[in-house]
Amino acid sequence: MDSPVVSAAEMRTAEEAAFARGVEVEALMDEAGAGVARAVRQFFPRAGVCIVYAGKGHNGGDALVAAERLQREGWKVDVRLPFPESDLGELTAKKLAALREAESVVAAVPAAEGARDTRASTPGACDTRASTPGGRTIILDGLLGVGTKKLLREPLRATARELNRVRLEQNAFVFAVDLPTGFDSDTGEIDPDSVVADFTVTIGFAKHGLLADAAIDFVGRLIVLPLPDLEAGGARNEIMATTQALAGLIPRRKFSAHKNQMGRIGVVAGSKGFVGAALMTAAGALRSGAGLVELFVPEDIYEIAATAAPPEVMVKATRAYKDLPNEKIDVWAVGPGLGNAHAARIRDLIARVEKPMVVDADGLNILAEEIEVLKRCRGPRLLTPHPGEMQRLVAPGKMTRAGLARSFCEEFPVTLLLKGSRTIVAQRDQPLSFNTTGNPGMATGGMGDVLTGICAALIGQGMSLYDAARVAAWLCGRSAELAIFHGDSTEQTLLPSDLLGNLGRTFAELEVASRL
Numbered sequence: 001m002d003s004p005v006v007s008a009a010e011m012r013t014a015e016e017a018a019f020a021r022g023v024e025v026e027a028l029m030d031e032a033g034a035g036v037a038r039a040v041r042q043f044f045p046r047a048g049v050c051i052v053y054a055g056k057g058h059n060g061g062d063a064l065v066a067a068e069r070l071q072r073e074g075w076k077v078d079v080r081l082p083f084p085e086s087d088l089g090e091l092t093a094k095k096l097a098a099l100r101e102a103e104s105v106v107a108a109v110p111a112a113e114g115a116r117d118t119r120a121s122t123p124g125a126c127d128t129r130a131s132t133p134g135g136r137t138i139i140l141d142g143l144l145g146v147g148t149k150k151l152l153r154e155p156l157r158a159t160a161r162e163l164n165r166v167r168l169e170q171n172a173f174v175f176a177v178d179l180p181t182g183f184d185s186d187t188g189e190i191d192p193d194s195v196v197a198d199f200t201v202t203i204g205f206a207k208h209g210l211l212a213d214a215a216i217d218f219v220g221r222l223i224v225l226p227l228p229d230l231e232a233g234g235a236r237n238e239i240m241a242t243t244q245a246l247a248g249l250i251p252r253r254k255f256s257a258h259k260n261q262m263g264r265i266g267v268v269a270g271s272k273g274f275v276g277a278a279l280m281t282a283a284g285a286l287r288s289g290a291g292l293v294e295l296f297v298p299e300d301i302y303e304i305a306a307t308a309a310p311p312e313v314m315v316k317a318t319r320a321y322k323d324l325p326n327e328k329i330d331v332w333a334v335g336p337g338l339g340n341a342h343a344a345r346i347r348d349l350i351a352r353v354e355k356p357m358v359v360d361a362d363g364l365n366i367l368a369e370e371i372e373v374l375k376r377c378r379g380p381r382l383l384t385p386h387p388g389e390m391q392r393l394v395a396p397g398k399m400t401r402a403g404l405a406r407s408f409c410e411e412f413p414v415t416l417l418l419k420g421s422r423t424i425v426a427q428r429d430q431p432l433s434f435n436t437t438g439n440p441g442m443a444t445g446g447m448g449d450v451l452t453g454i455c456a457a458l459i460g461q462g463m464s465l466y467d468a469a470r471v472a473a474w475l476c477g478r479s480a481e482l483a484i485f486h487g488d489s490t491e492q493t494l495l496p497s498d499l500l501g502n503l504g505r506t507f508a509e510l511e512v513a514s515r516l
Contacts, residue, residue, distance in 0.1 A: 005238040033065020035225040047074035048135025055143040063142025064095035082159040137172040143181040188212025247513035262291030263460015266329035277337025284453025321345040333456040335363025368392040415465040437477025441494035
């Protein structure tokens with residue numbers, strides 16, 4: 001089921017409709033808090049230290065429920081309140097009491113400068129700066145929820161500053177509950193002292209403001225937490241590519257399946273000094289279920305490519321690009337490392353081939369010299385530009401990334417995968433889709449080459465270009481997360497080959513989700 005993007009008003013309407021059906025507020029709070037705890041464990045499976053900044057309202061209650069779930073699994077919990085406990089809402093106060101009854105520990109730490117000293121306390125409080133073997137320090141931002149429009153007031157401003165300071169001093173990871181404090185959920189406008197989140201667990205549905213271009217560094221990794229009791233009606237022009245939304249899109253194979261049914265992928269890539277791009281594209285296709293992968297390279301790098309390629313790849317020297325449309329290929333992947341030496345022939349190839357084609361890297365740069373070629377292509381095309389390549393295809397002007405993607409697909413009959421920290425997939429008459437996975441470790445050369453191969457392989461197995469782009473972007477991002485949070489990589493050491501090594505686990509996650 002697609003995960004829609006909603007406004008604050010639509011979120012309130014969905015909640016009110018749930019309450020009218022007899023759903024209790026506390027039941028939603030318990031579901032939300034449990035989901036936030038699951039999101040934390042998804043990235044930090046080992047117990048560590050959890051610092052909770054809880055406000056007076058239901059957002060604070062959600063955070064306290066999450067902390068109580070984590071405490072049961074061995075996390076040390078430190079609750080920091082910017083207000084007196086007597087100011088807490090009834091449900092929030094109840095969840096704080098439940099946390100204490102669960103024998104959580106609350107640290108005696110200095111209050112934020114300018115804020116009241118209203119720390120929750122229990123006997124035997126511990127110093128959360130003490131190390132927890134194998135664990136990390138995380139912060140739950142439960143200060144403010146949806147609907148906040150004004151600039152932060154004291155003591156919340158001082159508390160938000162303290163939270164950001166603790167994040168840096170303790171190298172902690174911040175999980176914002178629903179949205180970062182100081183953030184407008186509809187417009188994405190940001191208070192100067194807004195909380196900087198590494199992860200945002202948005203409750204029910206993603207909110208429009210979370211997708212604003214300027215919001216990315218404050219929102220971080222966006223996790224949509226669906227609640228079964230909340231429904232958002234009506235058609236949507238913006239959706240999220242989440243695990244739940246994509247589960248089931250990858251077709252189940254028949255027992256009698258054979259390689260010729262899984263797609264013959266033709267990769268046209270590589271040039272002197274850029275053999276690696278061709279090999280990574282081919283490897284991405286292989287690791288994503290392609291039945292056969294043929295790599296077409298210039299004659300002058302054939303021996304290098306043939307020697308270095310995985311043994312499963314058929315490497316062929318290309319003498320005449322004009323003859324490639326005669327090859328028995330189901331899906332083409334054109335561009336990585338190709339260079340500009342045969343630009344006119346590559347443009348002609350892009351226009352003439354009747355089979356689906358994924359165009360990336362130098363293929364896009366070649367198209368940029370004569371963009372009108374896209375209006376006369378004989379087959380469906382998926383373009384996968386990064387921001388620099390997109391600027392060469394069309395000047396962005398003052399449009400947002402979302403507006404640019406929509407405008408491009410209105411003018412050209414293509415599917416567009418606009419790469420970035422929040423990858424966008426666009427196609428005429430389809431909702432704009434925002435990816436949710438990935439991390440800054442992916443900011444290194446070669447990631448897009450792997451993505452191109454994955455896209456081609458999924459199309460070869462029967463997926464539409466639109467769905468293949470959404471799934472491929474999710475797979476790449478999630479593989480990067482697994483490599484860092486469940487493997488030995490870091491943001492500094494992550495390589496495209498690490499994605500390839502984790503694709504099996506990532507595909508398995510979608511398979512498991514399809515059965516839930």
